[in-house]
Amino acid sequence: xxxxxxxxxxxxxxxxxxxxxxxxxxxxxxxxxxxxxxxxxxxxxxxxxxxxxxxxxxxxxxxxxxxxxxxxxxxxxxxxxxxxxxxxxxxxxxxxxxxxxxxxxxxxxxxxxxxxxxxxxxxxxxxxxxxxxxxxxxxxxxxxxxxxxxxxxxx
Numbered sequence: 704x705x706x707x708x709x710x711x712x713x714x715x716x717x718x719x720x721x722x723x724x725x726x727x728x729x730x731x732x733x734x735x736x737x738x739x740x741x742x743x744x745x746x747x748x749x750x751x752x753x754x755x756x757x758x759x760x761x762x763x764x765x766x767x768x769x770x771x772x773x774x775x776x777x778x779x780x781x782x783x784x785x786x787x788x789x790x791x792x793x794x795x796x797x798x799x800x801x802x803x804x805x806x807x808x809x810x811x812x813x814x815x816x817x818x819x820x821x822x823x824x825x826x827x828x829x830x831x832x833x834x835x836x837x838x839x840x841x842x843x844x845x846x847x848x849x850x851x852x853x854x855x856x857x858x
Contacts, residue, residue: 704744704745704748706745709739710739710745711749712784713737713738713739713741714737714741714745714746715749715780715783715784716784717736717737718759718772718776718780719772719780719781719784719786720793721794722772722792722793722794722795723769723770723771723772723794724746724750724759724769724770725768725769725770726746726747726767726768726770727743727766727767727768728747728763728766728767728768729743730742730743731743731744734746747768750768750770753770753776754770757773758772758773758776758779759771759772759773759776760773771794772792772794777791777792777795
C-alpha cells in the first residue's frame with residue numbers, strides 16, 4: 704500500500720510519543736486519535752509492517768488492535784524520526800506525582816485515613832446485609848423469636 708510520507712511521519716510520531724497505539728478494525732473511517740485525518744487502513748498497514756519486523760507487540764481484543772512499542776521499535780523510531788536519546792515514550796516514563804485518587808491515600812467519611820471502608824462498617828452498623836446481629840438485618844423489629852409488640856418481652 705502506498706502511504707504518503709506525511710501520514711507515515713504523523714503515525715510514527717504519535718506511536719513514539721504515546722508508546723501504544725489503538726486501532727479499531729475499521730478500514731473505512733479516519734483514525735480518531737491521530738491528528739491529520741489519517742485513514743485507519745493506513746494505520747493498520749503501517750502497524751502490520753511494524754509487527755512483521757517485530758518492532759511492536761500486538762494484541763487483538765473485541766475488534767480493536769493494540770500495538771505496544773518495544774525496545775527495538777524505540778530504537779528504530781528514534782533513528783527514523785531523529786529524536787535525541789533523552790526523550791522516551793509516555794509508557795516508559797515513571798509517574799512524577801502520586802495519584803490523588805489512590806485508594807490508600809483517600810480519607811474516609813470521618814476524615815481519617817484508616818477509615819477507608821466507610822463509617823458504617825467500622826461502627827458495626829447495618830448497611831443492608833446481615834451484619835447487625837439480627838436475622839435479615841434491621842427490618843421492622845423482627846428478632847429471633849418473631850415480631851414482638853412489647854419491646855420488654857424480647858425472647
